[in-house]
Amino acid sequence: MESKLEKIVALAKRRGFVYPGSDIYGGLAGTWDYGPLGVALKNNIKNLWWRMFVDSRDDMYGMDAAILMNPKAWEASGHVAGFADPLGEKMFNTMFRTNVGAGEEAQTTYLRPETAGGIFVNFKNVVDSFHPKLPFGIAQIGKAFRNEIAPRDFLFRTREFEQMEIEWFTRESEWEKWFDFWRERMREWVVEIGLEKSHVHETEVPEKDRAHYSRRTIDFDYDFPFGRGELYGLAYRGDFDLSAHAKASGAELSVLDETDERVVPHVVEPSFGVDRTVLAVLDSAYAEDEMGGEKRIFLRLNPAIAPVKAAVFPLVSNKEPIVAKAREIYSSLKPLVPSIQFDDIGNIGKRYRRQDEIGTPACITVDYQTLEDDTVTVRDRDSGKQERVAAKELDIHLTIG
Numbered sequence: 001m002e003s004k005l006e007k008i009v010a011l012a013k014r015r016g017f018v019y020p021g022s023d024i025y026g027g028l029a030g031t032w033d034y035g036p037l038g039v040a041l042k043n044n045i046k047n048l049w050w051r052m053f054v055d056s057r058d059d060m061y062g063m064d065a066a067i068l069m070n071p072k073a074w075e076a077s078g079h080v081a082g083f084a085d086p087l088g089e090k091m092f093n094t095m096f097r098t099n100v101g102a103g104e105e106a107q108t109t110y111l112r113p114e115t116a117g118g119i120f121v122n123f124k125n126v127v128d129s130f131h132p133k134l135p136f137g138i139a140q141i142g143k144a145f146r147n148e149i150a151p152r153d154f155l156f157r158t159r160e161f162e163q164m165e166i167e168w169f170t171r172e173s174e175w176e177k178w179f180d181f182w183r184e185r186m187r188e189w190v191v192e193i194g195l196e197k198s199h200v201h202e203t204e205v206p207e208k209d210r211a212h213y214s215r216r217t218i219d220f221d222y223d224f225p226f227g228r229g230e231l232y233g234l235a236y237r238g239d240f241d242l243s244a245h246a247k248a249s250g251a252e253l254s255v256l257d258e259t260d261e262r263v264v265p266h267v268v269e270p271s272f273g274v275d276r277t278v279l280a281v282l283d284s285a286y287a288e289d290e291m292g293g294e295k296r297i298f299l300r301l302n303p304a305i306a307p308v309k310a311a312v313f314p315l316v317s318n319k320e321p322i323v324a325k326a327r328e329i330y331s332s333l334k335p336l337v338p339s340i341q342f343d344d345i346g347n348i349g350k351r352y353r354r355q356d357e358i359g360t361p362a363c364i365t366v367d368y369q370t371l372e373d374d375t376v377t378v379r380d381r382d383s384g385k386q387e388r389v390a391a392k393e394l395d396i397h398l399t400i401g
């Protein structure tokens with residue numbers, strides 16, 4: 001029997017969410033490529049995160065730093081010496097090494113193993129441009145790379161992945177308050193993206209298992225189909241990074257407090273993996289039931305992140321007035337719901353199945369009655385129930401539905 005993970009991987013490939021990386025060449029371990037629906041789902045997740053944690057706050061600064069950084073930054077942060085996993089007798093540094101420049105001039109550096117580094121080296125730039133008062137945060141979404149010894153479990157452990165990270169700068173005396181504050185926000189996020197609550201567990205990470213920079217860490221673990229694993233992390237990094245970069249670079253990485261004293265802020269870091277989020281979202285949403293005497297697979301995605309929000313079908317594809325009316329309704333909704341799809345391929349049952357499998361919350365069907373009274377049916381993905389709605393009220397129906 002197929003395991004749940006195998007079913008999710010198969011659906012992801014069949015429907016264009018995620019393909020194995022370099023598929024026609026037999027793949028490349030630890031890499032996955034997002035297809036048309038996967039990139040839409042991933043963008044919806046990232047946009048929701050950015051709205052919730054950056055745009056809706058006055059105390060958060062967004063940024064997008066280069067992936068390639070001066071190697072001195074990774075020496076100062078302790079990653080060159082300490083970012084390693086055990087491999088046989090010796091430790092193996094999991095940073096990807098690369099060369100910048102040619103010939104004698106070539107300089108060895110690393111693909112960043114976490115996005116946080118780009119934030120710390122820009123701390124002074126942001127402070128000089130915006131003069132923020134403590135506490136404030138800098139947030140970034142971007143790729144990170146780790147030469148994992150054993151990449152596995154689909155999107156869970158890959159060698160190239162994306163992170164959504166916040167470095168929250170606070171006075172040392174207030175770090176615990178802000179640690180609790182961000183823990184609460186992370187809980188809200190988990191609900192917002194529709195994860196199955198009973199699958200999420202918070203665990204205090206003991207000192208021996210913490211990253212070299214962390215003085216307290218809570219992992220948000222998730223019950224993935226293959227077992228429990230880290231979904232997100234919340235770490236108190238103290239003043240480790242700013243102090244280390246100040247020492248190594250000679251830059252002044254401090255702020256003036258209200259008494260005009262220079263203080264090096266302490267850091268609370270909520271860190272979210274995008275790809276593990278996609279996997280947890282697919283796992284929580286994946287459902288099977290029986291409808292009309294047939295087995296059905298559907299994704300109960302939260303409409304806020306569903307890659308396709310609605311689909312419009314003509315009941316039959318060979319009756320011109322019905323097709324024309326469906327096209328007209330589709331075009332009128334497209335500006336309002338950009339991810340809407342038009343589908344007239346195959347029979348209506350097949351079209352419903354296809355939309356169910358990609359998690360489309362609403363299917364709108366134009367039928368013979370539409371031509372008489374300008375109403376359409378709207379079918380709910382989860383219950384399969386249909387209701388008749390006036391075509392001119394569809395915009396309201398879709399935006400609040």
Ligand code: ATP
Pocket residue numbers: 114146148155156157158159160161162163230231232233271272273274275276
């Ligand atoms: P793990 O213990 O599973 O290796 P970690 O503790 O090394 O993870 P962090 O350094 O805390 O992970 O990275 C922050 C987040 O980045 C993780 O919570 C996870 O969501 C994501 N992440 C880390 N490594 C990977 C990976 N190899 N593939 C996909 N996502 C990852």
